[in-house]
Amino acid sequence: MDATGxxxxxxxxxxxxxxxxxxxxxxxxxxxxxxxQGDLADQADGTNEVHIRLKLKQTDAKIxxxxxxxxxxxxxxxxxxxxxxxxxxxxxxxxxxPWTRVCITCKEKQS
Numbered sequence: 001m002d003a004t005g006x007x008x009x010x011x012x013x014x015x016x017x018x019x020x021x022x023x024x025x026x027x028x029x030x031x032x033x034x035x036x037q038g039d040l041a042d043q044a045d046g047t048n049e050v051h052i053r054l055k056l057k058q059t060d061a062k063i064x065x066x067x068x069x070x071x072x073x074x075x076x077x078x079x080x081x082x083x084x085x086x087x088x089x090x091x092x093x094x095x096x097x098p099w100t101r102v103c104i105t106c107k108e109k110q111s
Contacts, residue, residue: 001095007074009098014067017060066099082106 001009073079080089084106093104102110 001091003074003079006079006094006098007071009095010067010070010074013098014064017064017067063099066101069101070099084109 070079073081080094081087082089082103083101085103087103087105089100089103093100100107
């Protein structure tokens with residue numbers, strides 16, 4: 001895949017995250033679970049749903065920032081170069097996670 005292909009993959013993922021899938025917005029979930037209706041199990045379930053949606057929103061925000069960073073690297077010519085070791089990132093890794101900043105070897109060292 002060339003730079004144009006990576007840019008398209010990044011833009012598609014960005015649109016997917018910004019478009020918000022068919023899931024209910026977090027605000028709706030919070031408003032509809034604040035009435036304290038139902039038994040304790042229902043209330044706990046509603047609270048868990050709010051926490052899960054909040055975590056997903058936080059993860060989406062991190063990925064969106066990583067996509068923006070990757071677009072900058074495409075523009076400045078440093079895209080596809082590992083942030084940690086400076087070696088090229090494998091095309092298969094970039095195809096799977098086009099916003100990645102590190103090669104698989106450096107990622108494994110982080111774990």
